[in-house]
Amino acid sequence: MNAERVRADVKKCLVMIAMAAAVTGFAAGYPNYALNCEVFASSIELPKYPADLAVDGVAATRWSSGKTDDEWITLDLGTPRRIGRIVLNWERSAGMRYAVQLSDDNEHYTDVFTEEDGKLGAYRVIDIRPRTARYVRVDCRERLTDYGFSLWEVEVYPPVQNLAFRCRMSASGALPDNLPPLASDGMAGTGWIVAAGTKPQWIMLELGSVRTAGKIVLNWGKTAAKKYTVEISEDGKNFSSVYKQADGKAGETRTITFAPKRFGFVRVTCEEPAAGEEYGLDEIEVYAK
Structure with a gap:
């Protein structure tokens, strides 16, 4: 099986997972608070890469920013949520330096995770000390490529006991x-x-x-x-x-x-x-x- 076929099949598989999660509303008792939530971004590269594609539950669609450093994408979870795990599924145009931030009011943000050496196409599972917040921001500070920042998906979960979940x-x-x-x-x-x-x-x-x-x-x-x-x-x-x-x-x-x-x-x-x-x-x- 060649690499392109494997990538296509993995994307198909992740679409199936997302569809099942959308029907049940959660997996293993861990709801994805980010699924189809309201989302904003500092910019988009093209109209076909809007911010809401980063929370649609489909790993074959993505948000892509303009071709500059210092971009961001913000998720409004709709109500304060107890957060413990965040998953970032980066496209090849990932962030080399970025932070995950939480806020109660969309004005005052606190870093809960920082990355100084990001990798192309990274799949990052981030466990944080549980805290309650309504807004989640990925503050993209420095690019890895000449393109912008691009995320296939952002997922937000409560604290998890099963460390393997969504890894x-x-x-x-x-x-x-x-x-x-x-x-x-x-x-x-x-x-x-x-x-x-x-x-x-x-x-x-x-x-x-x-x-x-x-x-x-x-x-x-x-x-x-x-x-x-x-x-x-x-x-x-x-x-x-x-x-x-x-x-x-x-x-x-x-x-x-x-x-x-x-x-x-x-x-x-x-x-x-x-x-x-x-x-x-x-x-x-x-x-x-």
């Missing part, structure tokens, strides 16, 4: 309608599925930063792995095993506990299917304890 996922492969992001969307009935084949298959979760945690929960689908390994890593390159299973069952929920460790990545490597010729993981969850 970036990748995998060795996937069926077109069962892509990796569905394993961290917090929704029952969706998940990652891949053909087993002759080689081990894997799915990897990126927490967005190194966290301290001691519990991982795997909710297996009907096409689970019988034999698999769970590994963790701080850098996404050097992994250590925290759990091995040789007799997994389809449809089971496996709770894995261990002495709290620091890690930013979780990888599940599937070596033998429990039934049929596919592996399927409905959801992966990570908790501090």
